[in-house]
Amino acid sequence: MKFRTILYVLAVSSMALAVGLEAGAAKPRKPKPTTGQQTTPQQAAQRLSPEMIKLYEQAHTGNPAAQNELGLRLLQGNGVQQNDTLACRFFGQAAKQKYPRAIVNLAYCVRHGRGIAKDSIQARDLYVNAMGQGGDSIVNVLDKASRNDIFLAKTLAYAYLNGKGGLKCNPGAAKAYLKRAVDLGDSESIYPYAELCMRTRDNVSAQKAFRQAYEAGNQMAGYWYGRYLLNGEGGETDPAKGFALVREHALQGLPGAMEIVGMCLLHGNGTEKNAEKGAEWLAKAAQAGNLVAQWELAECLATGNGVPQNLLQAFRWMDREAMHSSENRFKNFLNPKDGDNAEFKAYILFLQGLKALDGRDFTTVGKVAKELTKLKVPGNEGKLLEALVLLDADNPKRNVKKGFKAIEPFMATDQLVLFIVNKMQVAGELADLDQASRRKVVNDLEKLGEQGFGPAYSLLGDIYHNGLEGLQENDIKAINNWRKAAELDGLSYNSAQMLAQCYENGLGGLKKNPETAKKLRNSHRIQATPKLLELVPAYQSK
Numbered sequence: 001m002k003f004r005t006i007l008y009v010l011a012v013s014s015m016a017l018a019v020g021l022e023a024g025a026a027k028p029r030k031p032k033p034t035t036g037q038q039t040t041p042q043q044a045a046q047r048l049s050p051e052m053i054k055l056y057e058q059a060h061t062g063n064p065a066a067q068n069e070l071g072l073r074l075l076q077g078n079g080v081q082q083n084d085t086l087a088c089r090f091f092g093q094a095a096k097q098k099y100p101r102a103i104v105n106l107a108y109c110v111r112h113g114r115g116i117a118k119d120s121i122q123a124r125d126l127y128v129n130a131m132g133q134g135g136d137s138i139v140n141v142l143d144k145a146s147r148n149d150i151f152l153a154k155t156l157a158y159a160y161l162n163g164k165g166g167l168k169c170n171p172g173a174a175k176a177y178l179k180r181a182v183d184l185g186d187s188e189s190i191y192p193y194a195e196l197c198m199r200t201r202d203n204v205s206a207q208k209a210f211r212q213a214y215e216a217g218n219q220m221a222g223y224w225y226g227r228y229l230l231n232g233e234g235g236e237t238d239p240a241k242g243f244a245l246v247r248e249h250a251l252q253g254l255p256g257a258m259e260i261v262g263m264c265l266l267h268g269n270g271t272e273k274n275a276e277k278g279a280e281w282l283a284k285a286a287q288a289g290n291l292v293a294q295w296e297l298a299e300c301l302a303t304g305n306g307v308p309q310n311l312l313q314a315f316r317w318m319d320r321e322a323m324h325s326s327e328n329r330f331k332n333f334l335n336p337k338d339g340d341n342a343e344f345k346a347y348i349l350f351l352q353g354l355k356a357l358d359g360r361d362f363t364t365v366g367k368v369a370k371e372l373t374k375l376k377v378p379g380n381e382g383k384l385l386e387a388l389v390l391l392d393a394d395n396p397k398r399n400v401k402k403g404f405k406a407i408e409p410f411m412a413t414d415q416l417v418l419f420i421v422n423k424m425q426v427a428g429e430l431a432d433l434d435q436a437s438r439r440k441v442v443n444d445l446e447k448l449g450e451q452g453f454g455p456a457y458s459l460l461g462d463i464y465h466n467g468l469e470g471l472q473e474n475d476i477k478a479i480n481n482w483r484k485a486a487e488l489d490g491l492s493y494n495s496a497q498m499l500a501q502c503y504e505n506g507l508g509g510l511k512k513n514p515e516t517a518k519k520l521r522n523s524h525r526i527q528a529t530p531k532l533l534e535l536v537p538a539y540q541s542k
Helices: 041-047 050-060 064-076 084-096 100-112 120-134 136-148 150-162 171-183 187-199 203-215 219-231 239-251 255-267 275-287 291-303 311-321 327-334 342-358 362-375 381-391 400-411 415-426 441-450 454-466 475-487 493-505 514-523 528-535
Strands: none
Touching: 050 064, 064 084, 064 100, 084 100, 100 120, 100 136, 120 136, 120 150, 136 150, 136 171, 150 171, 150 187, 171 187, 187 203, 187 219, 203 219, 219 239, 219 255, 239 255, 255 275, 255 291, 275 291, 291 311, 291 342, 311 342, 311 381, 311 415, 311 528, 327 342, 327 528, 342 362, 342 381, 342 528, 362 381, 381 400, 381 415, 400 415, 415 441, 415 454, 441 454, 454 475, 454 493, 475 493, 493 514
16 A cells, blocks of 8 residues: 655644753743834943843854853843744854754744744744754654644654664654654644554554544545455455445545455445456456556456456566565465466466466477366467467467468457457568458557557557558657556556657657656566566476
8 A cells, every 4th residue: 555755734733842951942022012112223232131142142153052052041031032934044043053942942833933934834844854854852852842832743744654763664663753742632643643554454443443534524534444444454344334435435546445345346335246246346346457456357347247258368467567566476486386276277288378377388389288178268368378379470380361261260250369469560570461361550459448458559659659450650659559558557567668758758749747656667677477477387287
């Protein structure tokens, strides 16, 4: 699960810094009422004590301790006429010299708008900066003050959560400070506190906080509260209520909610069991890029649970998910113990055939194809493997015309087969076909894309980028198609790298966006198919 970088919105507190440093910010003294006559600089100077004159002299020589002390005197009206603006100026001069106490005092002024524009975000950053410069002594002071100060409690939570101000990232400590803010009455901290409880596996506190946030009007909290009611990990269990809460968000298009609704329908958790509707919800979530749903949809397709059994489509979804999941998950699934996962026998056998095909072991592919045919798999993937062998360019017994004839029936019913054939044609692997049999690749891919098949847009982007299939090179169209593929979670590894490069360098009409480029690279760290097939156990003939 993905968490926000900043878990809360900082609010300006009216409470002054309760505990100062050795010369910390204190509450200002009330200015004495004026008589209507203005004091001249000469009169003000005559009233200064020798101590204040000396302090002014030290401050003007650049002494940060003196600058900080003078700023405090000016802020408080202590021994000198109160002047918030001048106080900020001296705090700023000392802060530039990285004097921690002055940075804290400047943060106080910025936070409350004393002599400078009020800015809670800048105040937060200044407090964090002070911690980085002053170390434990500043942290300890702010910690003590935060016991009665929501703003400082949230500032410390922010610093610990993001590893700022010289602090190590510590979600547990961040959670404790957000809890402090909640206990002090800050309703905005309830939801981020609940998220951190969930992140630190404090499920009891998480469920309670999500419920509290939901009852206070936070609709997103209702989704997480519903999840806890479904799984019972937070102590309170109510599957029917949990399903209803999660379903509200599924109807609004939240992928995670759609995945949960799908699984509830598959297993009858909190609602009447309906495998067909469950698979439909999983397909929607998978299409939206939800990784868990992609895996679960692959299992449905592999076993025919709620959908017609289709081993090739199951492979497609597991192939997409392979880029993101741990190897152990696949190893446990693909290397079952005796008697385990018998329902996936046909699927694992099909994957072994694909692995053999990838390794150009055509003899093994033939054996697997025959065994699949004996199992009478509804999709007849055994015949599909035989067709792919006949079309393979490295097969000494290759027969393109015969292979194309064998694979043609699959093209009319399976998006992925149609895509594979078009991809082979783009690569020049079907040159032996007569003109009547050659596909209109661009038309086919555009139709597949309109049907929500993301990889089609990815291949279209490649075609426009390289000027294939009789088209002129057009990077604008290439980028637009790659972006559509990314939206449908169908971007290939190579296309993802090219699109990331366009964002990095501002190519093809795109503005430079290093964050988007990084996200693309992180989402496509590996080429998924080789990774998945690498984990498939080798076929052993009986």
